[in-house]
Amino acid sequence: MTSAPEADWRLFRGDGVPRAVTFPSAPPWRRFTPLQSMRPELPYLIERQHADVVNAALHLRRPLLVTGPAGTGKSSLARAVAHELRLGTLLRWAVNSRSTVKDALYQYDAIGRLRETTLSRDRGEREPSIGTFIRLGPLGTALLPSATPRALLIDEMDKGDVDLPNDLLTVFEEGVFDIPELARLPEDAADTEVHTQDHRGTVRVHQGLVQCAEFPVVVITSNGERDFPPAFLRRCVRLDLPVPDEERLRTIVAAHLGEEALREADDLVEAFLRRRAPGELATDQLLNAVFLRSGGVDLDAEGLLDAVLHQLTGAM
Missing domain, CATH: 1.10.8 (Helicase, Ruva Protein; domain 3)
Known part of the structure; x- marks a missing residue:
């Protein structure tokens, strides 16, 4: 009895025979473009009452804490807001057990600076600027002053350390942070160019202080695996997405x-x-x-x- 021919969709046969294949189009939600471009978003469907909660957070300039089971569209909501309001590339902070607010604000490569400074001195060249070794994180980039707010997704907050929500309170309230490594510089070096998370070049930071002009649109997702402190919840607008x-x-x-x-x-x-x-x-x-x-x-x-x-x- 002859076996039926294999269906055309099988790219991999498992027979060890190399072959040229043509990959079919990927699903719309698995197509990627450069970070610098704003790709058209897939339609995001949301009930009117849930959209109203999003709008409340936008008007109040408060973080939106979105809870719900996996697959209810929590992360996609942040992308949809950034796309619809033309807020530029969505900044994303994927929280894990080692995440700290400091790392989300900025990273300083002290070892890299020491190495490059030593090499420059040996070659008789000018020492590189300290700003070369500082990169703002997703939260730090979102807090840069701009005419319109940036959009930031803080994904899966409940995976972080138990103190992480409390560590965010000052940043959420004040919309400001400082970079001590730059604040210690002499007055004639008060302005420093540093790198940003979204790879758009460098921005100038004065005396190590970053102060937002418009509080960013912050969407925080949670799978409901852990309770958050009341002080943190008080500073958020809460949205529970149903199945x-x-x-x-x-x-x-x-x-x-x-x-x-x-x-x-x-x-x-x-x-x-x-x-x-x-x-x-x-x-x-x-x-x-x-x-x-x-x-x-x-x-x-x-x-x-x-x-x-x-x-x-x-x-x-």
């Missing part, structure tokens, strides 16, 4: 992949809703499944649907 229901899921699929893809995905939506009850699933997992289906992938193949719609919590 999308079936109607919402269908709207999201149609907006990202089109009505035709949605019409062919009834069984995938049903499988997603069925599997979401016992374990956590993210909306982008459903989008991945529908995208593969619309590209000719047989998602009824044994194990493939399980691989795409795998639970995010519980046993593997």
